Amino acid sequence: MLLSLNWLKDHVAIPKNISPEDLAQKLTLHTVEVEKTESQAERFNQVVLAKILTIRKHPNADRLQVATVDAGQKEELSIVCGAPNIAVGQIVPLALPGAVLPNGIEIKEAKMRGEKSQGMLCAEDELGLGHNHDGIMVLPKGKPGQSFASYLKLDDIIIEVDNKSLSNRPDLWGHYGIAREISVILNTKLKALDFSQVKLSLPANKKSEGLKPLDIKVENYNLCPRYMAIKLDNIEIKESPAWLQARLIAVGSKPINNIVDITNYVMLELGQPLHAFDAQDITKIVVRSAKKNETIKTLDDKDRKLEDGQLLITDGQKALAIAGIMGGADSAISATTKSIIIESANFDAAAIRQGSTKLGLRTDASMRYEKALDPNLAENALKMAVELIQKDNKKVTLGSELSDLHQGFKSIPAIELDLGWLNNLVGQAIPVEKTKEILTNLGFVLTPTGKNKNGDETMSVKVPSWRATKDIAIKEDLAEEVMRLYGYNNVSGKLPEVSMEAPEKNEEIALEHKIRNILVKESKLTEVYNYSFTGEEELKKLNLDDANYIKLVNPISKQHTLLRQNLLPGLINNIRTNQYRYDDLGLFEIGGVFLNVFGNLKKNSQSEERLPYQEKQIGIALAGSKNELFSEIKSIVADLIYSLISPQIEASFVPTDMPIGYSDKELKAAINVLGKNIGTIVKVDENITKGNGLKKIVVMAELSFNELLKLVQNYGYKQYRAVPKYPPMVRDLAFVVDAKILYNDIRDALKNFHELITSVELFDVYVGDKLGANKKNLAFHVIYQSDERTLTTEEIDTIQNNLINHLQSKFEAQIRNF
Amino acid sequence: MKNKLQQLKDEISSQLNTVANNELLRDFENKYLSRKGKLGKLMKEIKDLGEDARKEIGQFANTTKQEINAKYLEIKKKFATGGPKNEFIDVTLPGNNVKHGHLHPITLIQKELEELFTSLGFIILDGPELESDFYNFEALNVSKHHPARDMQDTFYVDKKNEAGEYDLVMRTQTSPVQIRALEKHGAPLRGISVGRVFRSEATDVRHEHTFYQMEGLMVGEKLSFADMKGVLELVGKKLYGPETELRMRPKFYPFVEPGSNGEYTCFLCAGQGCRVCKHSGWLEILGCGMIHPDVLRASGVDPEKYTGFAFGFGLNRLVMLKYGIDDIRLFNSGDMRFLAQF
Known part of the structure; x- marks a missing residue:
């Protein structure tokens, strides 16, 4: 919202020593956020009025003249000018050296063909005031030396306030409300509004002239708590007076005609929207909700379909206006309007907000109504409008009795305020007199009620009507009033006194950080954050079914319409955008996914309804040109388990039938730890990588965060085992088996074969023609160890031989000698 | 066969003694030890021997x-560790x-804040990203x-x-964690929560529909x-240095009363005024306020x-100011040129 400083000064005295910047700062620190202050005059800095005293021909140039001018300075100035229209005695705008004109020209003192020129006489277009370049702008009158901006009455300062910072303050949507705040901040006087002279009905002796009230009906007073209207006759539509136009221009409102401008002016002054109808065809007004399929053409010339229940102003049949939002084109003020009805109403904030949201139409009026306006405001606003209209045109007469429909206004009970309580909340004592002064100046009425048991004053506080609609309702609201005007920065910070306590550890967050550290520091991966959203197209390209995804109702792009169920799509995107700059990529994300089933968290402490299931996942993606990536990602997963849980607990990879849309048919496995499936690893199918524009081999791992957390909680402790006292015996064993026999099975067979075998380590896998088709050679170190004695070669030989026999019979293994 | 091997062994030993530098060592390796070298060839021949001989020679070989x-x-x-004195070693090679991994910059600031607040006795809280209208709005005093x-x-x-109403939202703020935490832990409580939040707005250099917040609260008798101010002043000093001051001004948030905005002395110009702080000397960093009684009530307190009090x-x-990042979209871009700098 834009505020005019001149306008504010109509209502409140602002001491000279307070600059607009100071004022803006004070408003920001105590009331609302000022975004900027700007002087209207800035653009005409160093442009003044000058009177032409003499004119002579330029001695060295046919088309130039040299003028001497009085610019209000001690000495006359000499100006070279090319325009033919200048004459002695004219008052013209002069740009002095140092002026920067709106078109960017910087004025300097110069010699033009040998003649001194101490400035430039300006044409309209050079001042940004029009397109006229026919000649120098000649002004009807003016005092030499007067600044051009003040001549144009562009001497205002514009203060721009952040609308969001006004969203809880219905009283601040006009200049008067802000002026009230300024008066409290500066502790200066606020001029009272007085409309007692404005008569909205004929004097008693003229009642016989037979004015009737308008025929108005309000169907639902909950939606329209007050409807005031009056008819005015003998209207003449014309331009508004200059002062009014200047005010509107200053705050960015375009002047239209005298009637519309006055309704806008009143709104910008008091915050109460008004609407003026052309009264010609209106015999009746009914405020009601829209019926099915009703339409209206609004002032902006748009045909609008109205939703059921939209609050309307109608003539009993058709809609005249969308209540509180925008008027209709048919009843709009036009050049031929002779008679008007002015509406000053109060509408329900929620109804206006809902309507304006549904229509996608936010107007100056709807913005104000949806903040919950004071119904008392309607009366002052109507009086002010009638006064201005009659002042502008003395012939205007009342065309009806005043209508004022309402069923009484709700008032809120006085608030009990205990100054001891207030001081406790602040954390320091605010002087009692200061507290009272602030509240009183803001319009609160204080009635002492005694003292509390500590001797602090208590009082009953009556809230002024303009703050009572929702803004102020409880003692905490009063505390804010006192504190903000006393100054948040006048409160000294102190550290809370609390009993010492060791904060409880959040194991989930701790584990997240641990996982990140391992993946970054040990596996050299880079952490990414991807969007929580995915889209149909993206899923389709990954051969994933989007049927069971939770959808956004109001997505902002078609790439982001669904809530992700795994981290893969984001990682695939990351690879695509980075692939041309990096040979190898190793990325991971720890992030939330959203499933279309009920989870554990409640929607509401009172209800049993539950939120959709959400959990964290860990997604890892490697991309490169090597075929070994599948084995690399296993190392990363194994290292993660090793580091997170314990060196004694291993991750194993087992074949899986799980359908994974984007996976290679062969290269996929479930990740098992202690027999529990905690995730999968896959090589992304080559058709899928191609279809997604990827030029690299991509492998992925996905791990369930919750399963990892459980493992860490149950097994993630380290237990020392005594260092062996006796030396181990290591035997190497290599054998050829059918390629389909799984490492996992062989490893288990070796490991479980004898209690003296404490571990087995695979150190070579060979597949080649020499072995014959579908064969592989595996080589293991088999480690024998006893806690009780040194093992003998003989006993190990025996076990080893039995082991060989076992492998031969179980796997048809062909043992190879070294 | 055995003789051939013995001969080769002697030859190799004497050759090896004459090797004087890395270059010669490589020649030696090629000549004898590589797959096609003399030793390799000889070893292959062993394969073709009869079984007994193979066993015997094999072992010797x-x-x-x-x-x-x-x-x-x-x-x-x-x-490798020094070499002969006559060869020049370029120590500047x-x-x-070494490969590096990288933590996301938001993770870095998250850890910094979590460490700071846990050192003050705050616990770390967590809440869902897909939240109910109740927790995201109603309980925070924002009615329909x-x-x-x-x-x-x-x-x-x-x-x-x-x-028949849509009642699930992508949380617009981390504040719903306040309610869930108070319901779970009750009062007194002090905790913080870092997380992802969402707003349905178009993205540009300064706007993102997905971004990150930290929420903190402290409830007690x-x-x-003044306590709130003291804590936030302390946080400012920890984040930006001991000279940092806090400036507060009223700001409306429905879930606090009174509500305030918090600005810290601009750490880039030490409050002198610069481009980043728009020449004000202050950086707008946080929102805060005394928790609204309705919110406490909704949480069962x-x-x-x-x-x-609560703060966000x-x-x-914070990260953009700290590292001088000028485009908010980089955070969710996955661009390695960005991520690899952290």
Whole structure:
């Protein structure tokens, strides 16, 4: 919202020593956020009025003249000018050296063909005031030396306030409300509004002239708590007076005609929207909700379909206006309007907000109504409008009795305020007199009620009507009033006194950080954050079914319409955008996914309804040109388990039938730890990588965060085992088996074969023609160890031989000698 | 066969003794030890021997090979660690390439804040990203048609409640964690929560529909505005240095009363005024306030017995200021050129 400083000064005295910047700062620190202050005059800095005293021909140039001018300075100035229209005695705008004109020209003192020129006489277009370049702008009158901006009455300062910072303050949507705040901040006087002279009905002796009230009906007073209207006759539509136009221009409102401008002016002054109808065809007004399929053409010339229940102003049949939002084109003020009805109403904030949201139409009026306006405001606003209209045109007469429909206004009970309580909340004592002064100046009425048991004053506080609609309702609201005007920065910070306590550890967050550290520091991966959203197209390209995804109702792009169920799509995107700059990529994300089933968290402490299931996942993606990536990602997963849980607990990879849309048919496995499936690893199918524009081999791992957390909680402790006292015996064993026999099975067979075998380590896998088709050679170190004695070669030989026999019979293994 | 091996072994030993630098060692390796080298060829011949001979010679060949290898490695090591004095060693050569991983910059600031607040005795809290209208709005004193809903453009998901209304949102703030935490832990409580939040607005250099916040709260008996200010002043000093001051001004948030904005002395110009702080000397960093009694009540805490304060930081902004990042979209871009700098 834009505020005019001149306008504010109509209502409140602002001491000279307070600059607009100071004022803006004070408003920001105590009331609302000022975004900027700007002087209207800035653009005409160093442009003044000058009177032409003499004119002579330029001695060295046919088309130039040299003028001497009085610019209000001690000495006359000499100006070279090319325009033919200048004459002695004219008052013209002069740009002095140092002026920067709106078109960017910087004025300097110069010699033009040998003649001194101490400035430039300006044409309209050079001042940004029009397109006229026919000649120098000649002004009807003016005092030499007067600044051009003040001549144009562009001497205002514009203060721009952040609308969001006004969203809880219905009283601040006009200049008067802000002026009230300024008066409290500066502790200066606020001029009272007085409309007692404005008569909205004929004097008693003229009642016989037979004015009737308008025929108005309000169907639902909950939606329209007050409807005031009056008819005015003998209207003449014309331009508004200059002062009014200047005010509107200053705050960015375009002047239209005298009637519309006055309704806008009143709104910008008091915050109460008004609407003026052309009264010609209106015999009746009914405020009601829209019926099915009703339409209206609004002032902006748009045909609008109205939703059921939209609050309307109608003539009993058709809609005249969308209540509180925008008027209709048919009843709009036009050049031929002779008679008007002015509406000053109060509408329900929620109804206006809902309507304006549904229509996608936010107007100056709807913005104000949806903040919950004071119904008392309607009366002052109507009086002010009638006064201005009659002042502008003395012939205007009342065309009806005043209508004022309402069923009484709700008032809120006085608030009990205990100054001891207030001081406790602040954390320091605010002087009692200061507290009272602030509240009183803001319009609160204080009635002492005694003292509390500590001797602090208590009082009953009556809230002024303009703050009572929702803004102020409880003692905490009063505390804010006192504190903000006393100054948040006048409160000294102190550290809370609390009993010492060791904060409880959040194991989930701790584990997240641990996982990140391992993946970054040990596996050299880079952490990414991807969007929580995915889209149909993206899923389709990954051969994933989007049927069971939770959808956004109001997505902002078609790439982001669904809530992700795994981290893969984001990682695939990351690879695509980075692939041309990096040979190898190793990325991971720890992030939330959203499933279309009920989870554990409640929607509401009172209800049993539950939120959709959400959990964290860990997604890892490697991309490169090597075929070994599948084995690399296993190392990363194994290292993660090793580091997170314990060196004694291993991750194993087992074949899986799980359908994974984007996976290679062969290269996929479930990740098992202690027999529990905690995730999968896959090589992304080559058709899928191609279809997604990827030029690299991509492998992925996905791990369930919750399963990892459980493992860490149950097994993630380290237990020392005594260092062996006796030396181990290591035997190497290599054998050829059918390629389909799984490492996992062989490893288990070796490991479980004898209690003296404490571990087995695979150190070579060979597949080649020499072995014959579908064969592989595996080589293991088999480690024998006893806690009780040194093992003998003989006993190990025996076990080893039995082991060989076992492998031969179980796997048809062909043992190879070294 | 055995003789051939023995001969080769002697030849190799004497050759090895004459190797004087790395270059010669490589020649030696090619000549004898590589797959097509003399030793390799000889080893292959063993395969073709009869079974008995193969067994015997094989063993001898293996020992020989091991001995030669051991000696070769010893010499190789000598060169690697110093080499003969007559060869120039360029000590400026770089070491081997080391690969690096990178934590996301938001993670870095998250850890910094979590460490700071846990050192002050705050616990770390967590809450869902897909949240109910109740926790995201109603319980925070933002009723259905409250104008404050305009302050936050909300993503709704296509699930309706029994009354036929959309009642699930992508949380627009981390504040719902306040309610869930108070319900779970009760008062007194002090905690923080870092997380992802969402607003349905178009993205550009300064706007993102997905960003990160930190929420903090402290609830107890007799906590005051001055206590809040003290804690936030301390946080400012920890984040930006001991000279940092806090400036507060009123700001409306429906879930606090009184509500305030917090600005810290601009750490880039020490409050002198610069481009980043728009020449004000202050950086707008946080929102805060005394928790509204309705919010305490909605969380099952008696506002007559307990008071509390809450505060929120925009993490993207903290990180952008800290590292001089000028485009908020980089955070969710996955661009390695960005991520690899952290």
